[in-house]
Amino acid sequence: MFIEKLRNYIAESYLDGQSDMLENDTQLLALNIVDSASIFDLVDFIKEQTGVIVSMMEINPTNFSSINEVNALVCRLQEQAV
């Protein structure tokens, strides 16, 4: 599941592997887990894992505010591609 991989990736890259309190609705930007520069790392990760290319128009704080939101974005883009 992409959402699991995403959670692991965020825990490993930004939380020294501590995943115990990281929920799918944890606020990634508000808690400075992900910042405006690391959004681009997430975009690369999404492309690598799912082949989905996130366009500039989709890169905004709402779409990256939580694991759920990122997952929803990827699902939406995958559906659009079909």
Added chain:
Amino acid sequence: MTEFNSILSTFEVTCKRFPKKIALYCLEESLSYEALQDSVQQWSNAFFNEQLQGKRILIYLDKGIDYVKSIYACLATGATYIPVDASQPLERILSIIEQAKPDLIITDENKNSTINNVLISRFLINQSACYFMKEDNKLVYLNNNKNSNRAFYTSKTDDVAAILFTSGSTGVPKGVKVSHQNLSYFINWAVQSLNLTHKDVLSNHASFAFDLSTFDIFAAGQVGAATWIITSQQQQNVAELINGIKKYSVTTWYSVPSVLSMMVATNALDMQVTKTLRHVLFAGEVYPIGALRELKKCIAETCSLQNWYGPTETNVCLYHKVTNDDLKKNYPVPIGKPLNGIDAVIDSDKPIGELIIYGACVTPGYYNVQDKRNNQLHKNKGHATGDLVRFENGYYYYQSRVDDMVKINGHRIELGEIDACLSVMPGVKAVAVLCITSDFQQKLTAFIVAKEESQINTLSVKQFVSERLPRYMVPNSVKCLLQLPKNANGKIDFKVLRGLA
């Protein structure tokens, strides 16, 4: 004696010369100079009648057109405006209110409900009718009859126009006074140096609590240019930023480097987007040279690219126009030369020393904190910046800091303020916060010693700080230690800590 041309008096002239011109854009709204002046007149009359001349007015609103109306209304009353960034946590806003001790708070009904316990009169901005809410909760509605007889207040050079709150090393936000002379000096320089006219369109990316915003509003107000106010929701939204440059045909962009880099990273900032830009100005932190080269590729050869330098206490005091030669070097571009009439001095016999600034740009002083050395300097229009610089071939270059203040994405951060915040977190016995700089990024790391029975989790630390301090002060990583390393004098050994990061 020639009359002092304050930013307020030039704004009044602009309103007469260009009544129909658009002064402000924000989201789907726009406002002409005539309409802006009407609101400013009405509100400042009301403030004047409330005897607020010479008093302090705190503005607690979201970024938008009403914010700018409020700023001008304060100045037109002869009051000092104290801008608050409403996107910051409530705890910090309350801390600024406590420090600022304003005589009035301008806010809206939504935000007002968050500060119910504050015993200060309010001016509530409301779509249908604005009104005062007095300390005893009595409501006084604004008289809609325009009483435009009273002229705007005539600002004097020493009047304090604004107090800008920045990070304080002891955990208390530090208020920097900005005089009318400071603003007028800077705006005159900027308008001439950039040859700004009523045809220009300026971006306003920075929060109004940040000194960069004084250029965006007051330079436009001086010449009749338009300002596009970027809301706090739009600030990090690259698509909206890039679309806005096109939509409003922005001619002058001013922001911190990280915002420009973010736009460049999308590959969407191309010549088609940037063709209307005459000036791209950046300030607030070092622009990494590699990233600056990438930016240069996105803008026309004729567009000037400038590095503006200065802490809040001096606003812009040095500037540099980036040349193609600068971009060939492997180190950051210089902070340049002082503005006309400003003296820059290196406080050392060695090639590298602290930069001291003297001149009309220097703050009259801090509002709420004591800083022995600078208090003395401020009396003589001098300010010790705390920045270590070198002087080479006629230009100043930034090297590093004398203390542990850091800049992240242009935000000034005293590590001591984060220390102070975390030291009261339940379960925390001791804490030290460091900023670790690598080639690509800066990271705030909090080293924490937990009390015996306590467990400290990274996310709980982030949660705790995010409720009290602005997001840019939330540590990126948290390391738990059994004890903080100490040197022979019993002080925290930061060298050892750095090695642990």
